[in-house]
Amino acid sequence: MFESVEVGNRLSKAAFKRIEPHMRHDLLEVQKELAVSPLSVIVIVGGAEGAGKGELVNLLLSWMDARGIDVQAFWDETDEERERPFMWRFWRVLPPTGRLGIFFGSWYTAPIIDRVFNRSDDADLDRALDRIVEFERMLADENVLVLKFWLHLSQDSQIKRLKKLEKHPDESWRVSKSDWKFVKKYKKFHRISERAIRRTNTAFAPWHLVEAEDVQYRTIVVTRTIRNAMQSALEALKNRPAEERRPDMPKPKKFNVLENLDQTQTLTEEEYEAQLTKYRSRIGFLARKLREKGLSMALVFEGPDAAGKGGAIRRVLSALDARQYRVVSVAAPTDEEKAHPYLWRFWRHLPRRGKITIFDRSWYGRVLVERIEGFCSPEDWQRAYGEINAFEEQLAESGIIVLKFWLQTTPEEQIERFRDRQTTPYKQYKITEEDWRNRDKWNAYEAAACEMIEKTGSDALPWIPIPANDKNFARISVMKAVAKALEDRLK
Structure with a gap:
């Protein structure tokens, strides 16, 4: 699967400069349409450590109207989150209609990490992924567009990227001990992430694998995908037949669980x-x-x-x-x-x-x-x-x-x-x-x-x-x- 995003795709700076103004314009226009529509959008940004997830999120906020975007970063669980079902922390921050939510990490993060570090087994992972598919199907049925991006780096590229950041005096803070901890588990992350992506790649919430080696290429692929998906979803809503809402008047069976209750029971x-x-x-x-x-x-x-x-x-x-x-x-x-x-x-x-x-x-x-x-x-x-x-x-x-x-x-x-x-x-x-x-x-x-x-x-x-x-x-x-x-x- 990941071989397809290790082929060396690049975009020249000249081509990027030519595309950038048009892309920014298109994103702002489609965001205006979103604001007055019954649609909401979730953009999930996942992938390898050092692949530029933070840079990408910052760029999206600068190219679009940040006032219409809610960024959610799911770091360590709070006490409040630990004391409720796992999905509670995600449900409570779902974007309302007309808004776009960027999820830095998501409901995929914990199941994948738990499996990598042997805190769960394959059966646990598959159950969690099946629950995610149910959840994303419900979101799609409720007019929520879910865009899932996986920013990929080869193992060599990941190590080079992290070392380069570490040496940069203004960027070294971006690299943490956990990043290197994850690098050591690269092959296992690779295998388990691939399993998760395959199992949850659906027509209503497909994954978009992005080769993240080249910043210009990564940026245009992601922004073009967001623009096209939002345009298509908004157009589909416009062309959808008016929703038919009519009263339903079912008739009860002569013998049913409620009629069979013994209403003669009393207490003095x-x-x-x-x-x-x-x-x-x-x-x-x-x-x-x-x-x-x-x-x-x-x-x-x-x-x-x-x-x-x-x-x-x-x-x-x-x-x-x-x-x-x-x-x-x-x-x-x-x-x-x-x-x-x-x-x-x-x-x-x-x-x-x-x-x-x-x-x-x-x-x-x-x-x-x-x-x-x-x-x-x-x-x-x-x-x-x-x-x-x-x-x-x-x-x-x-x-x-x-x-x-x-x-x-x-x-x-x-x-x-x-x-x-x-x-x-x-x-x-x-x-x-x-x-x-x-x-x-x-x-x-x-x-x-x-x-x-x-x-x-x-x-x-x-x-x-x-x-x-x-x-x-x-x-x-x-x-x-x-x-x-x-x-x-x-x-």
Whole structure:
């Protein structure tokens, strides 16, 4: 693979001077188009040590409008980053629509380095690369153009370049001990990088190998590739048919997981108070152990309006230290959230080690309200099942305990609660016109919820459907499940 970029390509200074002004003009023009488009761009700059990655990034900032570019350098992980899933540090800095992000290092860096230094094996590397392919496919589907550059040097050229920099009084600071450490592993880096590039070279996010021996040649190849790719992506967006967003009204099966819930289960007030005291104490103790062990937890609450999600959440919170938890109430996305890939708004709220985040509604909105109300295209919600599964798997792999609750009432119980809210002054804020509109689509929401449970539930990350006609029973059922999950993990 790398033989193709060790052939001695060069560009004369005269040719470079002739091309430079036109290229700078073109880059600025295409950047202007980007600024008013629904596209965002990520430029990944990777490759051999001493290949001029820093010089290239500085040049891009000088040739383009730096005000529309975000440069992200991924050095050593911070404490905040180490305490969350690996991909969190990249998700949080994804560029919004209209902007270009330059990633100095990327999600490829750690998997490759870990394999080179035997901190992982081939199977670990391949799993990480497969996860990256999933991620980049999602970015492409969300109108993110990913441009991946690998600046290559032969081993001899790399050594010469680093020695030359070391001898230069104004440039010696660029060479570090780790650079020479990597040089000693050149052949292994060569082999493992080639494996990574082959496995992740896709139609939606291809790699661009660049011979980096000659500065002029390297510069024009990279800038021309960026210009052409951005022009093509912007043109494709202009010519793409208007996205069709229409409400989807599925019909529920006569027998389904929600209809089969036993809604006759109840608890008396005495039973409820006794069990509330028991589980409040148990959860409080286990939550402290969770913090001591450096684990974290994410609780997801979904269900129809007036199903008792808020009441169940408050009972769980009553067992916790307020310093340990955070409640995220999910409503319609803000303009900032709409400018990023769908799951961005949820990745940014993931808990650190020892913390608990409670989601009052969640990422499942895409396959529920957005599907039913036509807020997204059919393609968006259909692919969301796979994206959500991949997301939750990453949470679990990083040590986050994920519990997903669906609180279900009958339509008859819901109407009683709506009427109670209308007639009780301190509850009137809970009832809105939207609640009544959603009630008219009860069957569609039930069908969508059943499909969601079927496609996103697994042995490792199951849904926990709760019969919620009796509030006391539902609240204790939730607390029991939280306590059991903590006990199982902390054994």
